[in-house]
Structure formats: C-alpha cells, structure tokens
Amino acid sequence: MKTRRQFIKISAAGAGAAALGLHTLNVKGLSLFDSNEQEPVSDENMKATPTYCEVCFWKCAGWSYVDKKKNLRKIIGNKEDPHCQGRLCPRGTGGVGMYNDEDRLRTPLIREIDKNGYQYFRKASWEEALNLVASKMEKLRKDYGPESLALFSHGTGGKLMTHLAKAYGTPNITAPSFAQCRGPREVGFTATYGEGVLSPERTDIRDTKCLVLIGSHIGENMHNGQIQEMSQVLDNGATIITVDPRFSTAASHSKYWLPIKPATDLALLLAWINVIIEEKLYDEPYLKKYAFGFDELKAHVKDKTPEWAYGITTIEPEVIRRTAREMAAAAPSVIVHPGRHVTWYGDDTQRSRAIAILNALLGSWGRRGGFYNPEKVHLPNYPYPPYPKPKRSWRDAFPKDKYKLVTEVLSSGICYASIPNPDMDYRMHGWIVYGTNLMASLPEQQKTLEAIHNLDFLVVIDTMPMDITGYADVVLPECTYLERYDPIRTSPHREPYIALRMPAAKPKYDTKPGWWIAKQLAHKLGLDDYFKWDNIEEMLDWQLKKVGSSLEEMKRIGVKKFPREYKDLYNLQGLPDYEFNTNTGKIELYSTELAAEGFEPLPDYTHHPEPPEGYYRLNYGRAPMHTFSRTVNNHNLWDLKKENNVWVNPKVADLWELKNGQEVWLKNQDGIISSFPVKVRVTERIRWDSVYMVHGFGQTDTKLTRAFGHGASDSELVSKIYEDPVMGGTGMRSNFVTFLKENPRKNREEVKA
Amino acid sequence: MAIDTKKCVGCSDCVVACQTENNVPHGYCRDWIVENVSGTYPVVEMEFRSERCNHCDNAPCVRCCPTGASHIAEGGIVLVTHDECIGCGACIESCPYDARYPHPDGYVDKCTFCIHRVEKGQNPACVDVCPTHCLHFGDLEDPNSDVSLAMKDRKWRVLAPEAGTKPQLYFLM
Amino acid sequence: MKEEIFASGRHIPHIDPYLNIWHWPIALYLFLGGLAAGILFFAGYFVVKGKEKEMPATVKWAPIIAPIALVIGLLALFYDLHHKLYFWQLYTTIRFTSPMSWGAWTLMAITPLSFVWVASYMKEMFPGWDWKLKILDRFEAWVIENRVPFAWIMMVLSIILGVYTGILLSAFNARPLWNTSILGPLFLTSGLSTGLAAILWISKNEHERKTISRIDLVLILVELFFIVHLFMGFLAGTAVKNEAAALFLGGEFTVTFWVFVVILGLVFPATLEAMELRGFHVPAWLPPLLILFGGLVFRFVMVDAGQITRFLY
Ligand SMILES: Nc1nc2c(c(=O)[nH]1)N[C@H]1C(S)=C(S)[C@@H](COP(=O)(O)OP(=O)(O)OC[C@H]3O[C@@H](n4cnc5c(=O)[nH]c(N)nc54)[C@H](O)[C@@H]3O)O[C@H]1N2
Ligand SMILES: Nc1nc2c(c(=O)[nH]1)N[C@H]1C(S)=C(S)[C@@H](COP(=O)(O)OP(=O)(O)OC[C@H]3O[C@@H](n4cnc5c(=O)[nH]c(N)nc54)[C@H](O)[C@@H]3O)O[C@H]1N2
Ligand code: SF4
Ligand code: SF4
Numbered sequence A: 001m002k003t004r005r006q007f008i009k010i011s012a013a014g015a016g017a018a019a020l021g022l023h024t025l026n027v028k029g030l031s032l033f034d035s036n037e038q039e040p041v042s043d044e045n046m047k048a049t050p051t052y053c054e055v056c057f058w059k060c061a062g063w064s065y066v067d068k069k070k071n072l073r074k075i076i077g078n079k080e081d082p083h084c085q086g087r088l089c090p091r092g093t094g095g096v097g098m099y100n101d102e103d104r105l106r107t108p109l110i111r112e113i114d115k116n117g118y119q120y121f122r123k124a125s126w127e128e129a130l131n132l133v134a135s136k137m138e139k140l141r142k143d144y145g146p147e148s149l150a151l152f153s154h155g156t157g158g159k160l161m162t163h164l165a166k167a168y169g170t171p172n173i174t175a176p177s178f179a180q181c182r183g184p185r186e187v188g189f190t191a192t193y194g195e196g197v198l199s200p201e202r203t204d205i206r207d208t209k210c211l212v213l214i215g216s217h218i219g220e221n222m223h224n225g226q227i228q229e230m231s232q233v234l235d236n237g238a239t240i241i242t243v244d245p246r247f248s249t250a251a252s253h254s255k256y257w258l259p260i261k262p263a264t265d266l267a268l269l270l271a272w273i274n275v276i277i278e279e280k281l282y283d284e285p286y287l288k289k290y291a292f293g294f295d296e297l298k299a300h301v302k303d304k305t306p307e308w309a310y311g312i313t314t315i316e317p318e319v320i321r322r323t324a325r326e327m328a329a330a331a332p333s334v335i336v337h338p339g340r341h342v343t344w345y346g347d348d349t350q351r352s353r354a355i356a357i358l359n360a361l362l363g364s365w366g367r368r369g370g371f372y373n374p375e376k377v378h379l380p381n382y383p384y385p386p387y388p389k390p391k392r393s394w395r396d397a398f399p400k401d402k403y404k405l406v407t408e409v410l411s412s413g414i415c416y417a418s419i420p421n422p423d424m425d426y427r428m429h430g431w432i433v434y435g436t437n438l439m440a441s442l443p444e445q446q447k448t449l450e451a452i453h454n455l456d457f458l459v460v461i462d463t464m465p466m467d468i469t470g471y472a473d474v475v476l477p478e479c480t481y482l483e484r485y486d487p488i489r490t491s492p493h494r495e496p497y498i499a500l501r502m503p504a505a506k507p508k509y510d511t512k513p514g515w516w517i518a519k520q521l522a523h524k525l526g527l528d529d530y531f532k533w534d535n536i537e538e539m540l541d542w543q544l545k546k547v548g549s550s551l552e553e554m555k556r557i558g559v560k561k562f563p564r565e566y567k568d569l570y571n572l573q574g575l576p577d578y579e580f581n582t583n584t585g586k587i588e589l590y591s592t593e594l595a596a597e598g599f600e601p602l603p604d605y606t607h608h609p610e611p612p613e614g615y616y617r618l619n620y621g622r623a624p625m626h627t628f629s630r631t632v633n634n635h636n637l638w639d640l641k642k643e644n645n646v647w648v649n650p651k652v653a654d655l656w657e658l659k660n661g662q663e664v665w666l667k668n669q670d671g672i673i674s675s676f677p678v679k680v681r682v683t684e685r686i687r688w689d690s691v692y693m694v695h696g697f698g699q700t701d702t703k704l705t706r707a708f709g710h711g712a713s714d715s716e717l718v719s720k721i722y723e724d725p726v727m728g729g730t731g732m733r734s735n736f737v738t739f740l741k742e743n744p745r746k747n748r749e750e751v752k753a
Numbered sequence B: 001m002a003i004d005t006k007k008c009v010g011c012s013d014c015v016v017a018c019q020t021e022n023n024v025p026h027g028y029c030r031d032w033i034v035e036n037v038s039g040t041y042p043v044v045e046m047e048f049r050s051e052r053c054n055h056c057d058n059a060p061c062v063r064c065c066p067t068g069a070s071h072i073a074e075g076g077i078v079l080v081t082h083d084e085c086i087g088c089g090a091c092i093e094s095c096p097y098d099a100r101y102p103h104p105d106g107y108v109d110k111c112t113f114c115i116h117r118v119e120k121g122q123n124p125a126c127v128d129v130c131p132t133h134c135l136h137f138g139d140l141e142d143p144n145s146d147v148s149l150a151m152k153d154r155k156w157r158v159l160a161p162e163a164g165t166k167p168q169l170y171f172l173m
Numbered sequence C: 001m002k003e004e005i006f007a008s009g010r011h012i013p014h015i016d017p018y019l020n021i022w023h024w025p026i027a028l029y030l031f032l033g034g035l036a037a038g039i040l041f042f043a044g045y046f047v048v049k050g051k052e053k054e055m056p057a058t059v060k061w062a063p064i065i066a067p068i069a070l071v072i073g074l075l076a077l078f079y080d081l082h083h084k085l086y087f088w089q090l091y092t093t094i095r096f097t098s099p100m101s102w103g104a105w106t107l108m109a110i111t112p113l114s115f116v117w118v119a120s121y122m123k124e125m126f127p128g129w130d131w132k133l134k135i136l137d138r139f140e141a142w143v144i145e146n147r148v149p150f151a152w153i154m155m156v157l158s159i160i161l162g163v164y165t166g167i168l169l170s171a172f173n174a175r176p177l178w179n180t181s182i183l184g185p186l187f188l189t190s191g192l193s194t195g196l197a198a199i200l201w202i203s204k205n206e207h208e209r210k211t212i213s214r215i216d217l218v219l220i221l222v223e224l225f226f227i228v229h230l231f232m233g234f235l236a237g238t239a240v241k242n243e244a245a246a247l248f249l250g251g252e253f254t255v256t257f258w259v260f261v262v263i264l265g266l267v268f269p270a271t272l273e274a275m276e277l278r279g280f281h282v283p284a285w286l287p288p289l290l291i292l293f294g295g296l297v298f299r300f301v302m303v304d305a306g307q308i309t310r311f312l313y
C-alpha cells in the first residue's frame, strides 16, 4: 500500500498574504487620485484584445478590454461570432473575476512530508517542479510502460497536454464530459444516425417551430447560442414543450410544462412515438427514404399507449396526445432536444435513442428548424512525427464485454482502472489532471479517493486551489485564459468559424500557460520533435496561414468566418439520396449495432429505484451565473450567488418543520453526510418526492476565501451510480437524501475549521 | 427602458455587465433580478424582472436632495453628481424602489442608464449584453426607437405606480 | 404559495434586507430639534405675552438647553453624512422641495438666534457677568430693546423647526409609515411637549410649573389623538400602509411603541401631572423624565420602523 495522500489545504503553503490593498490607505473622500479609476471608461480609451471564453465549453469569442492603467475592465462578446452574437453569458461577462481572483494558485507546489509525517506543500520553481514531473513520467515509462499514465484534460489549454500525452505513448486521455455528461447522447444518436450531436449542439433552434426540452434546462444551463436562439423563437411564436419534474426557468417560458415523475421519461417518449405512429403523424416520405426498422418500431410501441404511460409518468394521456400533435404540426421544424448532461439513470443511451427515433419520425434530422449539418474548419497540425503506438489501453483493465459501444475514454473507467485488481496486471499508476476538479465532477468520491491513494504520482494543473489540487504531489499553476494564447478555436457550426485567444494581460504571479508547460515537459522527456515551434505564436501563425488567414489578421478581428465547402446545411431538406454512417446506411430506428452487441435494439422502459420513506431524490442542475465548481470563488459571480440552497416543496417543509433559510445537513442512502450545512429554500418549483441543488458548491479548501464552506456539494452525495451497460455512462440521479436538522458533527471534529 | 418578462431568464448577466462596465464595487449593484413564483405545484407561474432605477419622471430622490446633487439630466435620466453629494441618504430614503446605494467612497450611486454610452449612441451595457434580448432601450417619444417598437402591441405595467413617481421602466407582460 | 426573492442575491449593506441608512444620529437629531423648538417657542410665547417675570425658567433658564441641543443635533447630522467633506454643498443652494435643505437653513438661522437669546439673559441670570467688549454690550442692549420682535421671529422659526422634524420623514412617499400628513403636527406637538418637559424639570416656581403642566396635558392629549388618527389612517389605507401599522400592532415594534412611547412616555406622565395639579405629591423629576425619554424613543422607533416599510418585495 502506498502512502495515503492527505488532502492538503493549500493555505498551509501560505503563498503570502494578499497584497495589502492600496485602497485601505485612502481616506474616504480624499482619494482624489483614484477618482477617475472609479468611473466608467469609454471603449475608445481602452485596448481590446481578442479572446474566447473558457468559463464553459461553449467557447464564445469576445474582446477583453484593458484600460490605460492596465486594469482588465471587462469582456464583451464578439459580434461576428455565431456562438454568442456579441453577447456573453453572465459567466463569460464575469470572466474578469477569474483573472482578478486573489486566491489563485501563485507558484508551483511540491508535496513534502516532515519528520512527524505531516504533509505540506512547499513552493518550488518551475524548473524544479517540471523536472520532478518529468522524472516521475520517465520512471513510470520504465516501470510499467507509458500506457500506465492517464491524462484527465478538460478545457482548451489541455490540447497540447493531450498532444504531449500521445507523444509520450498513452491512449488514456479523458474528461468528465463524456461518461458524466454527453456520452450516452453521442452513442445513442450515433447508433441511430451514424453521427453524434456534437458541441455546440447542431440543433437549429433559430428556425424551429417547436422545441421539446427533456430535462434540458436552458435558461439555467446558459449555453449561450441555445439560450439566444430559444429567446428569438419565443418572439416568433414557436411552441416550447418542457418535460421536467422541476419547474425550471424553461418550463416557466413554455406553452406546455409536463411535470413528469422523475426517471420515467422513456415511458413518455415511447407514448409519444406510439401516438405519432398510431395517428400516422410521422413523415412518411422521409422515413421511406431514410429509415430502417419502422415496422419493428411500430410493433414495439403498439401497447405503449398514453394511458399506459400515464400510470408511469403521471402525465395525462390527453396532454401526451396534444403535445405529440403539436410536434407533428411543426414537423419537420421541430427539435426534440437531445440534452447535454444526460447521465441520469443508467439507461441513458436508450433514452437518447428514443429521442433520436422521435426526431426521425418527425423528419427533423437534416432539416431546417430541426438538426442542421455542421461544418468546421480543419486546421492542419504543425508537422510532428507519428505518435508511438500504445500496446494497451484502459479497456484492457476490464473484461472484454464491458463498455462495448464506448466511443471515448471514460473518466470513471480510468478511475476504476487505477484501483489495484488482483485479476489484472495492468492499471494506471500516474495521473495528470488538467482543468478538471475531479472531486466535484466524478461521482463515487470514495472510488476517486481510492484510486488517488494508489497512484505513484498525481500532477494537477489548475488555476485555483480547488479540491483536487489538495491531493496532488505536484501542483502546476496555469495562468488564466485571459493571460495566454491557446490553440485556435474551431468548432462545428452552421458556417465554419475560427476564433483566436490571445493574452490581454501578462500572467499574474508565477503562473504559465498550458502550451508552455507541455512544451517544457516535452523537452525534458526528449520529445522535442513533437514541439518543433519556438513559441505558440509561431505555431498558430503557421496554422492560420494554411487556411488563408494569419496571426496578425486574427489579432485584429478575433473571429473569422469561412464559406461552407458544401451547400448542405439542411442536407436532407429536399430528400436527396444520402447514406448514413450506420450498418444499414439508413437511420436505424431499429439498431443493428446494439442488437449485434446484445443490447436492446429498440428502447424500452425500465423501472428505476424510488426514494425510501423519509428520503427524497437528489436532483441537481445549473445556476445561470455559475459553471460547476470553477466559478464559485469568482468574486464577480460570487456576488450574484454565494451558495446553493436545497429546494424543498412546501408540503415536505411542513412535514419536517423546515423554514426558509434554515440550515440542514443532508444524509444520503449510504449514510454519507454533507460536509457543510445548506440553507433550505421552500418553493413550489420542486416536487414533494425530490430536492434540488445547484451543482458546484460546498468547496472544502480553506484557501478559497469566498467559496469555502458555502453551500453543500451534490457530488459528495452522489455515492451510488447506475452504469449505462451500453457505454459506461454514470447514471447519477438515483441518490436519495434526508434532512438532519442538528449538526451531526457537533461532538466530533469541527469541519468548519 | 422596457423589460420583457416573457423572455428574461433571470441569468443576471445584466447585473455583472453593469458591474464591470461601471466599476460597481463588490457587494453593491445598480441592477438586480427579482424572481416571483406563485401557484401550487404543479400549477406554477414564474416571472423574472431585471430591475434598476426607474428614472422616474416625478423623481422624489431629486426633489428631496438638499444639494442638487441628484438631478434630472437631458433625456430624463436621473443622475447624481458625486462631488455635490454629501451622503445624507435622503434620496435613498425617498426611493420606493430602493434603487440607490451608498457607495463605499461616501457618495450615493445608482443606475445612470449608462449615460456615458448613451451619449455616444450606444445602448446601456446591460441592454447590450442580455442574452435573451429582453431589455429594450430608447426614447419613448420616438415611435421607431427600440423601446417603442418593443412596447407596441404589448401589455405592460410599472412597479409601485401608487408611489406616484411615474417610473420609466416598463415591464412587458 | 407566493415567493418573491432576489434571484441573484442582493445584499447591499444598509439597504438589504431592509433599509438602515439613517441611524441613531438622525433620531437624536430629530429629538433634539423638537426639544429645542419646544423650548424656544414657549420662551418666545411668554415674552410676547409679557409674562417674562412669572415664567423665569421658561424664558431664561431652559433656553440655555436650546443652543446646546441644536449644536449636538447638527453634529449628529454631520456624523451621519457619508460624504462628510462635501457637507458645505448643503449651503450652496436652497431647495424648497427638500425638507433636508430648508431644515438645514432653518437650523442655520435658529441656532445663532438661540445663542443670542441666551446671551441676552446672561447678565440677568449671572449677576456679575461681563461681556468685556463694548460692541457686545451695545448689541445686547439692542437685543433687549427688541426682545418682543425677536420673540416673534423665534416662535415662527421654532414652529418651522418643529414641523420640519416631522416633515423630514413624512416627505418620503417611499416609506409608507412616514408618508402621512399627521407626522408633521405629531412631531411638532411631541417636540413642544418635550420642550415643556424640560422646562418643567428646571422650573422651581410653583405657578410656572402649574401653567406649564396644564399646557403639557393638553399637548399630550392632542398627541394621543394624533396617534390614534395615525393608525386609523394606516388601517384604512392600502396594503403597504396596513403592513406599516402591523409593525406596531403585533409586529416587532409593538412593545417598544405602546409601552415605552404611549404608556410610559405619554399616558403615565400625563396622569402624574394631572394628579400633581390636583395636589397629590409626585416627584418633580419623574413626569418630565418620562416624557423626554418617551419622546426620544418615539423618534428612534419612527426612524427605524419607517425604514423597514417599503413598497416592494
Ligand atoms: N450556467 C451554466 N450553464 C451550463 C453549465 C454550467 O455549469 N453552468 N454546464 C454546461 C454543461 S457541460 C452541460 S452538460 C449542460 C447541462 O445542462 P442540461 O443538459 O440542461 O442538464 P440536465 O442535467 O439534463 O438538466 C437538469 C434538469 O433536469 C431536470 N431533471 C432531473 N431529473 C429529471 C428526470 O428524471 N426527467 C426529466 N425530464 N428531467 C429531469 C432537472 O430538474 C433540471 O431542470 O449545461 C451547460 N451549461
Ligand atoms: N454531481 C455532479 N457531477 C457532475 C455534474 C453535475 O451536474 N453534478 N456535471 C457533469 C458534467 S455535465 C461535466 S461537463 C463535468 C464538468 O467537470 P469539470 O470540467 O471538472 O468542472 P469543474 O468543476 O468546473 O472543474 C474545472 C476545473 O478546472 C479549473 N480551471 C478553470 N480554468 C482553467 C484553466 O484555464 N486552466 C486550468 N489548468 N484549469 C482551469 C478549475 O479551477 C477547476 O478546478 O462534471 C460532471 N460531474
Ligand atoms: S456560454 Fe458563457 S461561459 Fe460559456 S463560453 Fe459562452 S460566455 Fe463563456
Ligand atoms: S441579462 Fe437579460 S435575461 Fe438575463 S437576467 Fe438580465 S434581463 Fe434577464
């Protein structure tokens, strides 16, 4: 057994007291010299540099404004960018708070153990820290082979780390955005259409006449393009149908809100399919031309009537019929939205399949107002030698029949593959974690901890002292996205666009950009051939020139649009011949691929566990002003929302005698108790069988001076998952909690130390 | 200014944008969002309102200001001249909307309708950032202004009309 | 269920969850202003009436309190300004729509006047007092000669001051508790009554005490009448007015208001005064002390409670 990694509160390393604000020296009212700093500065008196936002993965392009005194004042959307149309979301606008956060990581840190066995972080130089990381990687390569290294990488700056990891020889590169997020959707849609939904989603909300949201809580989920387009079609009189057990913001703007019983969406989807088939509301020519397995589907849903679904979902049969007819009336300009965070109950690939099938019946795939056919600019890579061929991959740590249809590396899988297993001689021995706070983003914290304790080394590259950094052997402080270059953004959209991110300010403290870290490590590992450029500007300029632009041009315009190569935005509009990338070359209503692998070829409803007496289903989601755990300490956004609440229905509140604002601790079905108390919000927006929390709060590192101990973490209560048998997604919404009104730790160790 | 409550999602982007544009100190704000929920699950209604100074036509804050720091500028925008303000708080007490706050530097501050932008023909920062395009700004007397067009054919209300201040924020319903 | 919350937490210091911009200095300032107005009014009144000799405490001794009260009041007001270095801006303009403005100017006028008044009696009160400066002696003589016109001006100004202490609050439409036309007369009466209480405390003259007590009894009755009307007005008013009244009818200010202001500060001392008039023996200091204390609490309650009442949220 390896030494257990104690969680080190980075404060122990004491990066020095925050610089004494000059402000405190000013006598109020006498601060004459400062006075114009208080006033708004007009845009012309500031310097604007292009960037694209890194506060979430929508990556809106914008301009960072710096005043004459070199203060970063604001970030404004780039009008040319289709991701944002000149308007960032609150998190993007508040991105300045990431740069200004005085709690940021300031220097590289190395874990040490003193004579008494007490572990602490020691400040280190970059040279020393990188040498240590490189030597650990060398040793790992010698001892177990390069495939025993895993890279978790979430965010743009990690692209070159990914490149480095591949050059080093490991295929185990992952992010929590698949197994904990869009994985089932991509697999379900790929099984149906041979293509995924991608990010940004290829939903043509702008032109839709009917938008069906299955749990996807746009408006709280602030993915910018979607929210803007949804708002636009509200003006055009489009029908919005929201299926959500909670009265979401989207529900409040919808014509129909279907307050479904949680975990029963598949029954509703099947009933809709039933109505559309029975009432012949489907797009017959479209299906004739493109679909495979209609008759099997028809037989499959024969008895899945609205009356049948009513008993399961509590949605009135009449409402099911009426909403089905609304969709059909709008078809093919209708979107049954595939959602994004879809790892809910473990049968999520099948639910995504049902959504894909429903869209196919309505003929919305490839049609205006449905799903468009995106295109992106392919930037050639700066030349490098071929990657070494890995001998094994994380899959080899599992039996052959596990995760058969997985298309990306599972973060949870990497985690399991790091826990010693007597049956296997292969596992992960080292992790590099870039830009993902695994303690908050992976379910089953116990397993994550077990994996971490069994690693030979853990390197964390982050900007903030988040939970995960406390477990690192080496912490490498990256500068924020506002202080660095990153690879060019090129993402699939209606038209191909690229966007540049360049530094608006010099990196604060002793922090470095991700590309620089990757290049330095490559050098130390003898992989210089993979990084033949001197600095990233050279690499970017080379790439940009290959597609007819240049770094100089992009610095001026920030965003550049390219014409589509083919005029096939709505590629199935006039029913042209088309071959789908599936076994049959058709839209597979009946999935031959799933059938071949021994899974249900047609989605079916399964019953999911329900909360025991006195417990409530733990439902969670987003607040519009925060991104997961990454923004909770951002001063601008913290000003807006400092903590999460646990939403409780008034009936439940009566039963438990809970008052608005009262602090409670939550205990889940496995006896896990939230580290911190959370305030009750009594509201009619939630059902009596669930509670709701915004994800990301309840941070445990005291160095986060604002976020520490504010609110409770849903992540620590998600100790049970239901794994999707098709692709390994971690269904996280079958955890149940109860309320503790007294501090359960009163007599034991004090958490709020 | 007109605020379309049918579209606002309460994201508070207008609040952050105002803070960064106008250097509003942490802990204070010139605009804010109210969430109004009524009904009983599952028959529930909800409205979000982005609120700020109403730039009242009949502004009590201007009337009660002993120094004239609070005044009505061109275009009906209610402003505070920081160097004339003694921080007596009378205007804060007089505002039915609690739209003003004591700036930590002593003077009283509030929404300026981003006069420094409006003067140049730009929209206020909050209007320009709103992802749902639910804020509309302009001259009500001009039938072609954004705000007039937004209010055409729509029902609207103002807040606390009984306070008699003739508020100039119109909430479209 | 109805729920109205700030979607993005608004926690502005002194504004949320309810207004707390004006603190004790303002309450003290209003109290002292009313007190000074009361004293100066009656000093002027009895001079005009030619009863100078019979009412020595009223005309000569009590007014000493007035300039002190006014100066302390002004200091308190200054203390509560948030942008103190700019206070002079108050005196660069007169704004008739702003009670704060004309209040400041009234104080500007009445404060020196009160000094002059007291000064003009210095020689009478302290035999052997010497101004040491010829010009001051001459000025004194001039004032004494014109005492009656002075008394008139002082009466007018003190009424304005007394009314102003109420209007300062009642001008605020935004605070339903304050926004009532009764507040001006109510504060005036209360101010006059506290003024009388101060005189009563000082006076050693049996006849003077009786006269003052009688007037005070009337004023207290008027005050109680105004208070009843105030609440009738609230209860007959809109929802926000009802809410304002509720603060005193079962809400958090109920005890403070009814026990300390109404019973201990008005009813009880009035009873004592009435008993004294009928010849019962009552400690001389008790009724005035109660009235003064009641008056002070009344200002505190009105300033605090008023800021809690609002139109929205
Ligand atoms: N502001 C903000 N926006 C974000 C993010 C962020 O962190 N902050 N993150 C982004 C990312 S990466 C993602 S993946 C997306 C996630 O955003 P979505 O894809 O919209 O997330 P979901 O978890 O699917 O949606 C949560 C909603 O599902 C409802 N729900 C819970 N259980 C059920 C059920 O059984 N049936 C149905 N029909 N609904 C249910 C909840 O009540 C809640 O309203 O958000 C993106 N946008
Ligand atoms: N319980 C629960 N778990 C969830 C979810 C949930 O809703 N509930 N949502 C799931 C979903 S949909 C997703 S997509 C994932 C998201 O999971 P993550 O991407 O891990 O999300 P965050 O918690 O925001 O962690 C981001 C980390 O990156 C750091 N960071 C931010 N900017 C930079 C940068 O520029 N450089 C570097 N190096 N680091 C940076 C932040 O400080 C933070 O530590 O979580 C999943 N897990
Ligand atoms: S949606 Fe918001 S947080 Fe995400 S990239 Fe765009 S502006 Fe940034
Ligand atoms: S930015 Fe727009 S949508 Fe968001 S809260 Fe403000 S007004 Fe509402």
Ligand code: SF4
Pocket: B052, B053, B054, B055, B056, B059, B060, B061, B062, B078, B094, B095, B096, B097, B098, B099, B100, B110, B165
């Ligand atoms: S809203 Fe308040 S601050 Fe604004 S003009 Fe009206 S009264 Fe004055």
Ligand code: SF4
Pocket: B064, B065, B066, B067, B068, B069, B070, B080, B084, B085, B086, B087, B088, B089, B090, B091, B092, B107, B108
């Ligand atoms: S605080 Fe300033 S702006 Fe307000 S009333 Fe007093 S002087 Fe006027």
Ligand code: SF4
Pocket: B017, B018, B019, B021, B022, B030, B031, B052, B110, B111, B112, B113, B114, B124, B125, B126, B127
């Ligand atoms: S108009 Fe300008 S000052 Fe007023 S709330 Fe909007 S951004 Fe703030």
Ligand SMILES: [Mo]
Pocket: A177, A180, A181, A182, A340, A341
């Ligand atoms: Mo996600």
